[in-house]
Structures are given as C-alpha cells and as structure tokens.
Amino acid sequence: MSHGHDQQQEQHAIGIAFFLNLFFSILEITGGLLTNSIAIISDALHDFGDSLALGLSFILQKYSNRAGNAKYSYGYRRYSILAAVINSIILLTGSGFIMRAAIPRLLDPVKPHAEGMFLLAIVGIAFNGAAVLQLRRGKTLNIRVVSLHLIEDILGWVATLIVSLILLFTDWYILDPILSIAITVYIIYHVMTNLIQSLRVFLQTVPDNIDTAALEAKFQRIPKVRSVHHTHVWTLDGVNHVLTTHVVVDQGTSLSEVIAIKSQLKHIAYEMHCEHVTLEIEYGDEDCSMNHENCEHD
Ligand SMILES: [Zn+2]
Ligand SMILES: [Zn+2]
Ligand SMILES: [Zn+2]
Structure with missing residues (x-):
C-alpha cells in the first residue's frame, strides 16, 4: 500500500x-x-x-x-x-x-x-x-x-x-x-x-482545519436527512481524525435510504480525513439523551 x-x-x-x-x-x-x-x-x-x-x-x-x-x-x-x-x-x-x-x-x-x-x-x-x-x-x-x-x-x-x-x-x-x-x-x-x-x-479539541458547524450543515444537505446533532470531531495525531454524530431521519425512512445516507455521510467524513466514523441513526422524535450535559450542542 x-x-x-x-x-x-x-x-x-x-x-x-x-x-x-x-x-x-x-x-x-x-x-x-x-x-x-x-x-x-x-x-x-x-x-x-x-x-x-x-x-x-x-x-x-x-x-x-x-x-x-x-x-x-x-x-x-x-x-x-x-x-x-x-x-x-x-x-x-x-x-x-x-x-x-x-x-x-x-x-x-x-x-x-x-x-x-x-x-x-x-x-x-x-x-x-x-x-x-x-x-x-x-x-x-x-x-x-x-x-x-x-x-x-x-x-x-x-x-x-x-x-x-x-x-x-x-x-x-x-x-x-x-x-x-x-x-x-x-x-x-x-x-x-x-x-x-x-x-x-x-485534550481532544476539534482539529483546526475542521469547522463542526459547517460539517453538520453539509451532512444536513444529504437528501432525507432531517437534522444532525451531537457531532464530535477530534484527532489522533493531527492528520487522522475521529468523528461521531447523530443523524435524524423521518420515521418511515427505508433501510436502503438509510444505507445511502450513511455512505454519503461517510464519504464527506473521509474527505475531511476522519478515518474512524461512528453514526447514530435516529428515527423521527426518538429520544437520544446521553446523560451528559457538558457537551456543546443546541
Ligand atoms: Zn455530544
Ligand atoms: Zn535545532
Ligand atoms: Zn441523538
């Protein structure tokens, strides 16, 4: 390689x-x-x-x-x-x-x-x-x-x-x-x-070349994505990053649609050098409270 x-x-x-x-x-x-x-x-x-x-x-x-x-x-x-x-x-x-x-x-x-x-x-x-x-x-x-x-x-x-x-x-x-x-x-x-x-x-800060809000906006433009939250990006060594995020889709979204969303989102993430990507897909108004009030989200 x-x-x-x-x-x-x-x-x-x-x-x-x-x-x-x-x-x-x-x-x-x-x-x-x-x-x-x-x-x-x-x-x-x-x-x-x-x-x-x-x-x-x-x-x-x-x-x-x-x-x-x-x-x-x-x-x-x-x-x-x-x-x-x-x-x-x-x-x-x-x-x-x-x-x-x-x-x-x-x-x-x-x-x-x-x-x-x-x-x-x-x-x-x-x-x-x-x-x-x-x-x-x-x-x-x-x-x-x-x-x-x-x-x-x-x-x-x-x-x-x-x-x-x-x-x-x-x-x-x-x-x-x-x-x-x-x-x-x-x-x-x-x-x-x-x-x-x-x-x-x-200290797990967001890498300098990544703007989390802009990244979320990009994810939100993927068809069928209703909203995105809990996005965290940090870096392993300044070059290779890690990304986790929650993606909200409509209640009736089909399996194949979810798979398409995932692959588009991962594609965007890989372009930003996020080598470890973890996604949570939420349907409709599903509750995802994570029992941590410290992180910066709206
Ligand atoms: Zn969070
Ligand atoms: Zn020297
Ligand atoms: Zn969530």
Missing part, C-alpha cells in the same frame, strides 16, 4: 536526519569550545537536543505506525504526538541552559574567534539544509514540527554567519551573546506554539 510506503520513507528520512544532526552537533560542540563563541555553543547544545529529539521521533514514529490491538484500539498514532511533546520539553530545557550561559556574557563579553565562527556557520547552513531536504515530504504534525525547527536552525546559522563577518572587522564581542539570546528566545516561542498544539490533540 502506498500509505505504508510513505510512512516507511518518513521513517527513513527521520533516521538520516538523526545521524546527520548527531554528527554535526559533535562537530559544533568542538567548534564552539575552540572558537569560544557562546552563539556557537548555544547552537551546539541546541542541535544536540535536536538529535535526541530526532532519535525519539525515530523510535516513537515506528510505534505510531503499528496496528491497533485490544488495549490500544485506535492504534498507536498518538505516539507521534507524545514524541512531539517530549521533544518540546527537551528543547525548552536546552534553551534554559543556553540562557543561563549567555546572559552573564552580556555584562562581560568574551572575544570569540571570528574566522572559526564563519567556517562553522557555513557548515551549519549546509548540514541543516541537507536535513530539511530529507524531511520535506513528511505530513504528520511531528515531522512538521521537526522540519520547521530545522529551518529555524538554518536562520540561526545565517545570523551567526553575519555576526562572524561583523566580528572579523570590529570588536563588538557583545553581539555573540546577543545573538545567542535572540536565537534562544525565537526557539522558545516556537517550541511553546508547537507544545500547545500537541497538548490540544491530547
């Missing part, structure tokens, strides 16, 4: 990105210590965190493709979201360490080796660029988090390149910790955004 093949390619892509990043972060740590640049050291620590995160994605993504079983009836899709949450925590921790190292240097700037910074920045752009190209085809929330992140890394390296050029001709050493802090603040902002998005998946 082509779907399984995509997943496998995605796995492969994450694996390659992981090894590229691990190799590169070791190179950077060495380079950062040699050039005495906190901006480079920040990037090194940060990229090391990325390697851990990628390794985790690699392992958990493998799990997330497994079929469901008696205990995990929806399968393991949410493992990729779990990986995204753990990645975020690792990156936030790394960012904390960077801030702690960079802030004192604002008051007491240290001279970095500008030529070395320049060379490391060139290598940084090349390596992160290669990793982004590897991940380009991924579609899950997790892989989008990872590739977005690598693009930010490239921007960080471009900034490092510019600062190293300035430091070649001036003694504005304070630019090094300033850049380090700027990169870190930018990273924290994006990590928080992604973390909130991942937590929303766990």
Whole structure:
C-alpha cells in the first residue's frame, strides 16, 4: 500500500536526519569550545537536543505506525504526538541552559574567534539544509514540527554567519551573546506554539482545519436527512481524525435510504480525513439523551 510506503520513507528520512544532526552537533560542540563563541555553543547544545529529539521521533514514529490491538484500539498514532511533546520539553530545557550561559556574557563579553565562527556557520547552513531536504515530504504534525525547527536552525546559522563577518572587522564581542539570546528566545516561542498544539490533540479539541458547524450543515444537505446533532470531531495525531454524530431521519425512512445516507455521510467524513466514523441513526422524535450535559450542542 502506498500509505505504508510513505510512512516507511518518513521513517527513513527521520533516521538520516538523526545521524546527520548527531554528527554535526559533535562537530559544533568542538567548534564552539575552540572558537569560544557562546552563539556557537548555544547552537551546539541546541542541535544536540535536536538529535535526541530526532532519535525519539525515530523510535516513537515506528510505534505510531503499528496496528491497533485490544488495549490500544485506535492504534498507536498518538505516539507521534507524545514524541512531539517530549521533544518540546527537551528543547525548552536546552534553551534554559543556553540562557543561563549567555546572559552573564552580556555584562562581560568574551572575544570569540571570528574566522572559526564563519567556517562553522557555513557548515551549519549546509548540514541543516541537507536535513530539511530529507524531511520535506513528511505530513504528520511531528515531522512538521521537526522540519520547521530545522529551518529555524538554518536562520540561526545565517545570523551567526553575519555576526562572524561583523566580528572579523570590529570588536563588538557583545553581539555573540546577543545573538545567542535572540536565537534562544525565537526557539522558545516556537517550541511553546508547537507544545500547545500537541497538548490540544491530547485534550481532544476539534482539529483546526475542521469547522463542526459547517460539517453538520453539509451532512444536513444529504437528501432525507432531517437534522444532525451531537457531532464530535477530534484527532489522533493531527492528520487522522475521529468523528461521531447523530443523524435524524423521518420515521418511515427505508433501510436502503438509510444505507445511502450513511455512505454519503461517510464519504464527506473521509474527505475531511476522519478515518474512524461512528453514526447514530435516529428515527423521527426518538429520544437520544446521553446523560451528559457538558457537551456543546443546541
Ligand atoms: Zn535545532
Ligand atoms: Zn455530544
Ligand atoms: Zn441523538
């Protein structure tokens, strides 16, 4: 199946990105210590965190493709979201360490080796660029988090390149910790955004690309459907959703008409990436009180 093949390619892509990043972060740590640049050291620590995160994605993504079983009836899709949450925590921790190292240097700037910074920045752009190209085809929330992140890394390296050029001709050493802090603040902002998005998946919110009211309106346009209520949509991993809804039809609706309604409704749902669809068909004024007053319906 082509779907399984995509997943496998995605796995492969994450694996390659992981090894590229691990190799590169070791190179950077060495380079950062040699050039005495906190901006480079920040990037090194940060990229090391990325390697851990990628390794985790690699392992958990493998799990997330497994079929469901008696205990995990929806399968393991949410493992990729779990990986995204753990990645975020690792990156936030790394960012904390960077801030702690960079802030004192604002008051007491240290001279970095500008030529070395320049060379490391060139290598940084090349390596992160290669990793982004590897991940380009991924579609899950997790892989989008990872590739977005690598693009930010490239921007960080471009900034490092510019600062190293300035430091070649001036003694504005304070630019090094300033850049380090700027990169870190930018990273924290994006990590928080992604973390909130991942937590929303766990909190069963309606996926961003789905408007429940519009979906109900679409269902109501199916011939013989009188009304629709109790529609709930949530997502397993940001891509594959789950839908439940109640469809009211007239008392005398025939079996074949109900089957036609079901198939049209499922067709609409599948187009919205709802892979698990559960329908309740109600005839006329049938009572469907569910003993839960908390959900948002009229
Ligand atoms: Zn990074
Ligand atoms: Zn409900
Ligand atoms: Zn109902």
